[in-house]
Amino acid sequence: xxxxxxxxxxxxxxxxxxxxxxxxxxxxxxxxxxxxxxxxxxxxxxxxxxxxxxxxxxxxxxxxxxxxxxxxxxxxxxxxxxxxxxxxxxxxxxxxxxxxxxxxxxxxxxxxxxxxxxxxxxxxxxxxxxxxxxxxxxxxxxxxxxxxxxxxxxxxxxxxxxxxxxxxxxxxxxxxxxxxxxxxxxxxxxxxxxxxxxxxxxxxxxxxxxxxxxxxxxxxxxxxxxxxxxxxxxxxxxxxxxxxxxxxxxxxxxxxxxxxxxxxxxxxxxxxxxxxxxxxxxxxxx
Numbered sequence: 001x002x003x004x005x006x007x008x009x010x011x012x013x014x015x016x017x018x019x020x021x022x023x024x025x026x027x028x029x030x031x032x033x034x035x036x037x038x039x040x041x042x043x044x045x046x047x048x049x050x051x052x053x054x055x056x057x058x059x060x061x062x063x064x065x066x067x068x069x070x071x072x073x074x075x076x077x078x079x080x081x082x083x084x085x086x087x088x089x090x091x092x093x094x095x096x097x098x099x100x101x102x103x104x105x106x107x108x109x110x111x112x113x114x115x116x117x118x119x120x121x122x123x124x125x126x127x128x129x130x131x132x133x134x135x136x137x138x139x140x141x142x143x144x145x146x147x148x149x150x151x152x153x154x155x156x157x158x159x160x161x162x163x164x165x166x167x168x169x170x171x172x173x174x175x176x177x178x179x180x181x182x183x184x185x186x187x188x189x190x191x192x193x194x195x196x197x198x199x200x201x202x203x204x205x206x207x208x209x210x211x212x213x214x215x216x217x218x219x220x221x222x223x224x225x226x227x228x229x230x231x232x233x234x235x236x237x238x239x240x241x242x243x244x245x246x247x248x249x250x251x252x253x254x255x256x257x258x259x260x261x262x263x264x265x266x267x268x269x270x271x272x273x274x275x276x277x278x279x280x281x282x283x284x285x286x
Contacts, residue, residue: 001031002199002242002249003038003051005257011047015255017058022254024059027202029192031055032091035066036128037196037242042260045078052085062088064121070095072108076115089119091152091194096129102137113145120147125154125177135160135167142172152177152194158184165189179205180231183224186212196241197230200248200278233277239270247274253286 001023004015020031033055034040034048043051048065056063067078067090075092082090092112094105113120122141126132132155141148153161154177165174165188176185176193186209198205204227212220233248235241242259243266249256251274258265275285 001033001035001038001055002246002256003034003040003043004255005260007257009257009260011043011051012255012257013050013054015257016051017054019249019254019256020055020058020063023198023202024061026198027204027206028061028195028198029206030062030064030088031059032064032066032194035091035123035194036125037245038066039242039260039263040066042262045081048078049081049085052082052087056086056088064089064091066091066093066123068092068095068112068123070098072111075108075112079112079115079118083116083118087118089121090116091121091123093123093125094129094131094133096131099130102134105131105133106137106140109141109148110145113148117147119149120145121150121152121175122148123152123154123177125152127154127156135163138164138168138172142168149173150175153185153190154178156181158188161185161190162188179234180228182209183212183220186220196234196245197227199245200252200283201227201230201281229277229280233273239266243270244274247271248278251275251278251285252283 004012004019006012033052034043052065065082065087067082069075079090095108124133150173152175158181174190176182176190179195179197182193195205204223208220208223234244243263246256246259247266247270278285
């Protein structure tokens with residue numbers, strides 16, 4: 001979920017509650033708040049916790065909060081605050097920039113998991129962190145950290161996801177972290193998707209997954225093909241995520257504002273592209 005900001009650049013909690021309800025009404029079975037798409041690097045701890053609380057109080061679906069950072073002590077403190085904010089679980093990213101060893105990665109996850117009774121979802125995104133979680137580290141995690149129950153896989157490697165699914169018990173759930181790779185990951189054992197494009201095609205993504213699970217692979221592939229322009233739009237070198245997602249939300253009439261620096265405000269060109277995308281999907285504009 002993107003984080004709405006007002007015209008002055010402050011977190012808009014009322015708009016966040018409205019957006020959360022809108023997302024649930026349009027196909028989301030749960031929400032991830034203050035993740036990458038939520039511009040978590042530019043949120044203060046106080047803003048993050050207030051946002052968690054506001055969204056958790058606004059919807060009845062599970063709300064997962066991004067409580068990870070590249071500082072283990074900081075991640076532990078944020079994770080401790082998650083339960084008090086009413087969250088159903090936490091999303092914990094691999095420490096970024098530090099480039100820790102696999103031992104360091106495991107110990108980081110162990111410290112965070114020990115700080116909470118909430119379910120923990122790992123977030124493996126080596127393009128942003130500089131480190132990938134090794135298969136042997138996953139084996140240690142599922143063996144020694146019982147409340148670590150899932151991973152958001154944004155490695156861009158379906159073959160690696162297949163090896164992970166084969167090496168871990170079914171109770172350890174694999175979620176696609178990349179809209180465009182959801183079908184390949186479903187084919188090797190994923191159970192769902194943590195999405196960006198669900199801001200505007202949530203129902204269609206749900207239908208795609210449901211069709212695949214029912215065995216209608218052809219129907220799932222046909223639906224997926226129609227959604228490729230949305231996957232291509234959601235992040236580019238010129239307009240990285242979440243700039244495009246916020247542009248689409250604005251085109252839908254949702255109050256999300258602009259991004260904080262260093263992403264900054266989107267040029268009018270991106271808003272026009274967002275409107276054209278929605279028109280091609282047959283969506284009413286706000």
